[in-house]
Every structure is written in structure tokens, then in C-alpha cells.
Amino acid sequence: DQQVKQNSPSLSVQEGRISILNCDYTNSMFDYFLWYKKYPAEGPTFLISISSIKDKNEDGRFTVFLNKSAKHLSLHIVPSQPGDSAVYFCAASVGGNTPLVFGKGTRLSVIA
């Protein structure tokens, strides 16, 4: 039973436009959410996180929105760049020092 779901396996966006990656979760005990970017031969690279006490966190071109009532979060990338092409994983935890639970990932392709 998947506790973290990324229902879009792939997304294609034109350079300069907005990329929106979505994530849903089922465990109401999750209180910390993270987005990671991953290239094939590397470990996940942290992008941005959000605590359950917030509904938005912004870092440069990356913004994460959290809707706790809907158990939904999204990652917005504006403007999208070709270097953003990678697999993006949504992850959640129930607190510090507990393991992350990952979604299946969304492969983003940014077309020049």
C-alpha cells in the first residue's frame, strides 16, 4: 500500500514554462515533506522541503505547496530549464530520525 503517490510517471515541459509535479499521501502522521532530484548514476539530491505547519516554501525557482486537508503537495519550477530534466521524487517522514517514504517518481523532461 503506497503511502506516497506520484501518479504522473512523466512530464514534458517547454523551456521557460512552469513545471508542476504533484504528490499525494495517505498517512496523516507525515509532518515533513521533501523533494529530491535524481540522475541515473547518482544518489538523490535534495531540492526543497516543507514542514506540515506551513503551506508554502520557496527557494529560488522552486516552490513547494502543501494542502494538508487534501493530503497533497506540489512542486513548481519556474522557469523550467533543460538542466532540470531528471526524475523527481516526493518523500515524507513522520519525524526526525525516521526513514523517508518515497513516491515512485516523475520523470521531467524540459525541452529547449
Add this chain to the structure above:
Amino acid sequence: SAVISQKPSRDICQRGTSLTIQCQVDSQVTMMFWYRQQPGQSLTLIATANQGSEATYESGFVIDKFPISRPNLTFSTLTVSNMSPEDSSIYLCSVFSTTINYGYTFGSGTRLTVV
């Protein structure tokens, strides 16, 4: 922030053999986590390794197949035993540390191919 050195980065192994993966952290951490990413799949937790105690394994993973050592607060190993082609995956270690502003960091991964 904590930096993890993971070795080997990749290996090709014969079925029936074993491979030990090492993770060295540059600071002391309580918990280390081991994940597996099968081709095209998500990162799945194998086990949580606490220093000085037996690792805690997730459903579907057993100690005989994936023995873990955690001899101190900066080091851990995961062994993939009696390998079969189904074990071909990327294996990753991860730590949680309060010195990392987002809490979690990952090793660079070990890409294992079993032939």
C-alpha cells in the same frame, strides 16, 4: 552538513556471490538507513541501522539476505548475499542529522548488476 562516502559506486557480480557496500559519514549520526531502487522503481527502505543494536528490517527483507553492520556512529555496511539477477538495483545509504538543515542526506549509490 553530513557528507556520506559510499563504496563501491558500481559492480558487476556473478550470481551466488556476495557484495558488501560501505558507507562512511563524516560526522556521528544515530540512525542510518539503507534503501534499494530497482530499475524504474521508487526507493524502498531495506532496514534501519542503529549503532550497537541489530538492524530493523522492513517487510520483505531478511537479515540472512541483507546482513548489516553498524560498528560505530560513522560507518555501516550492507551485504547483498547469495545474489541473483533480481538483486540488480541501486543501493543507497542515508542518514538523518540535525546538522543538515533539511535533515536527510544520501550516499551517491551503488549500482549493482548481477549476471
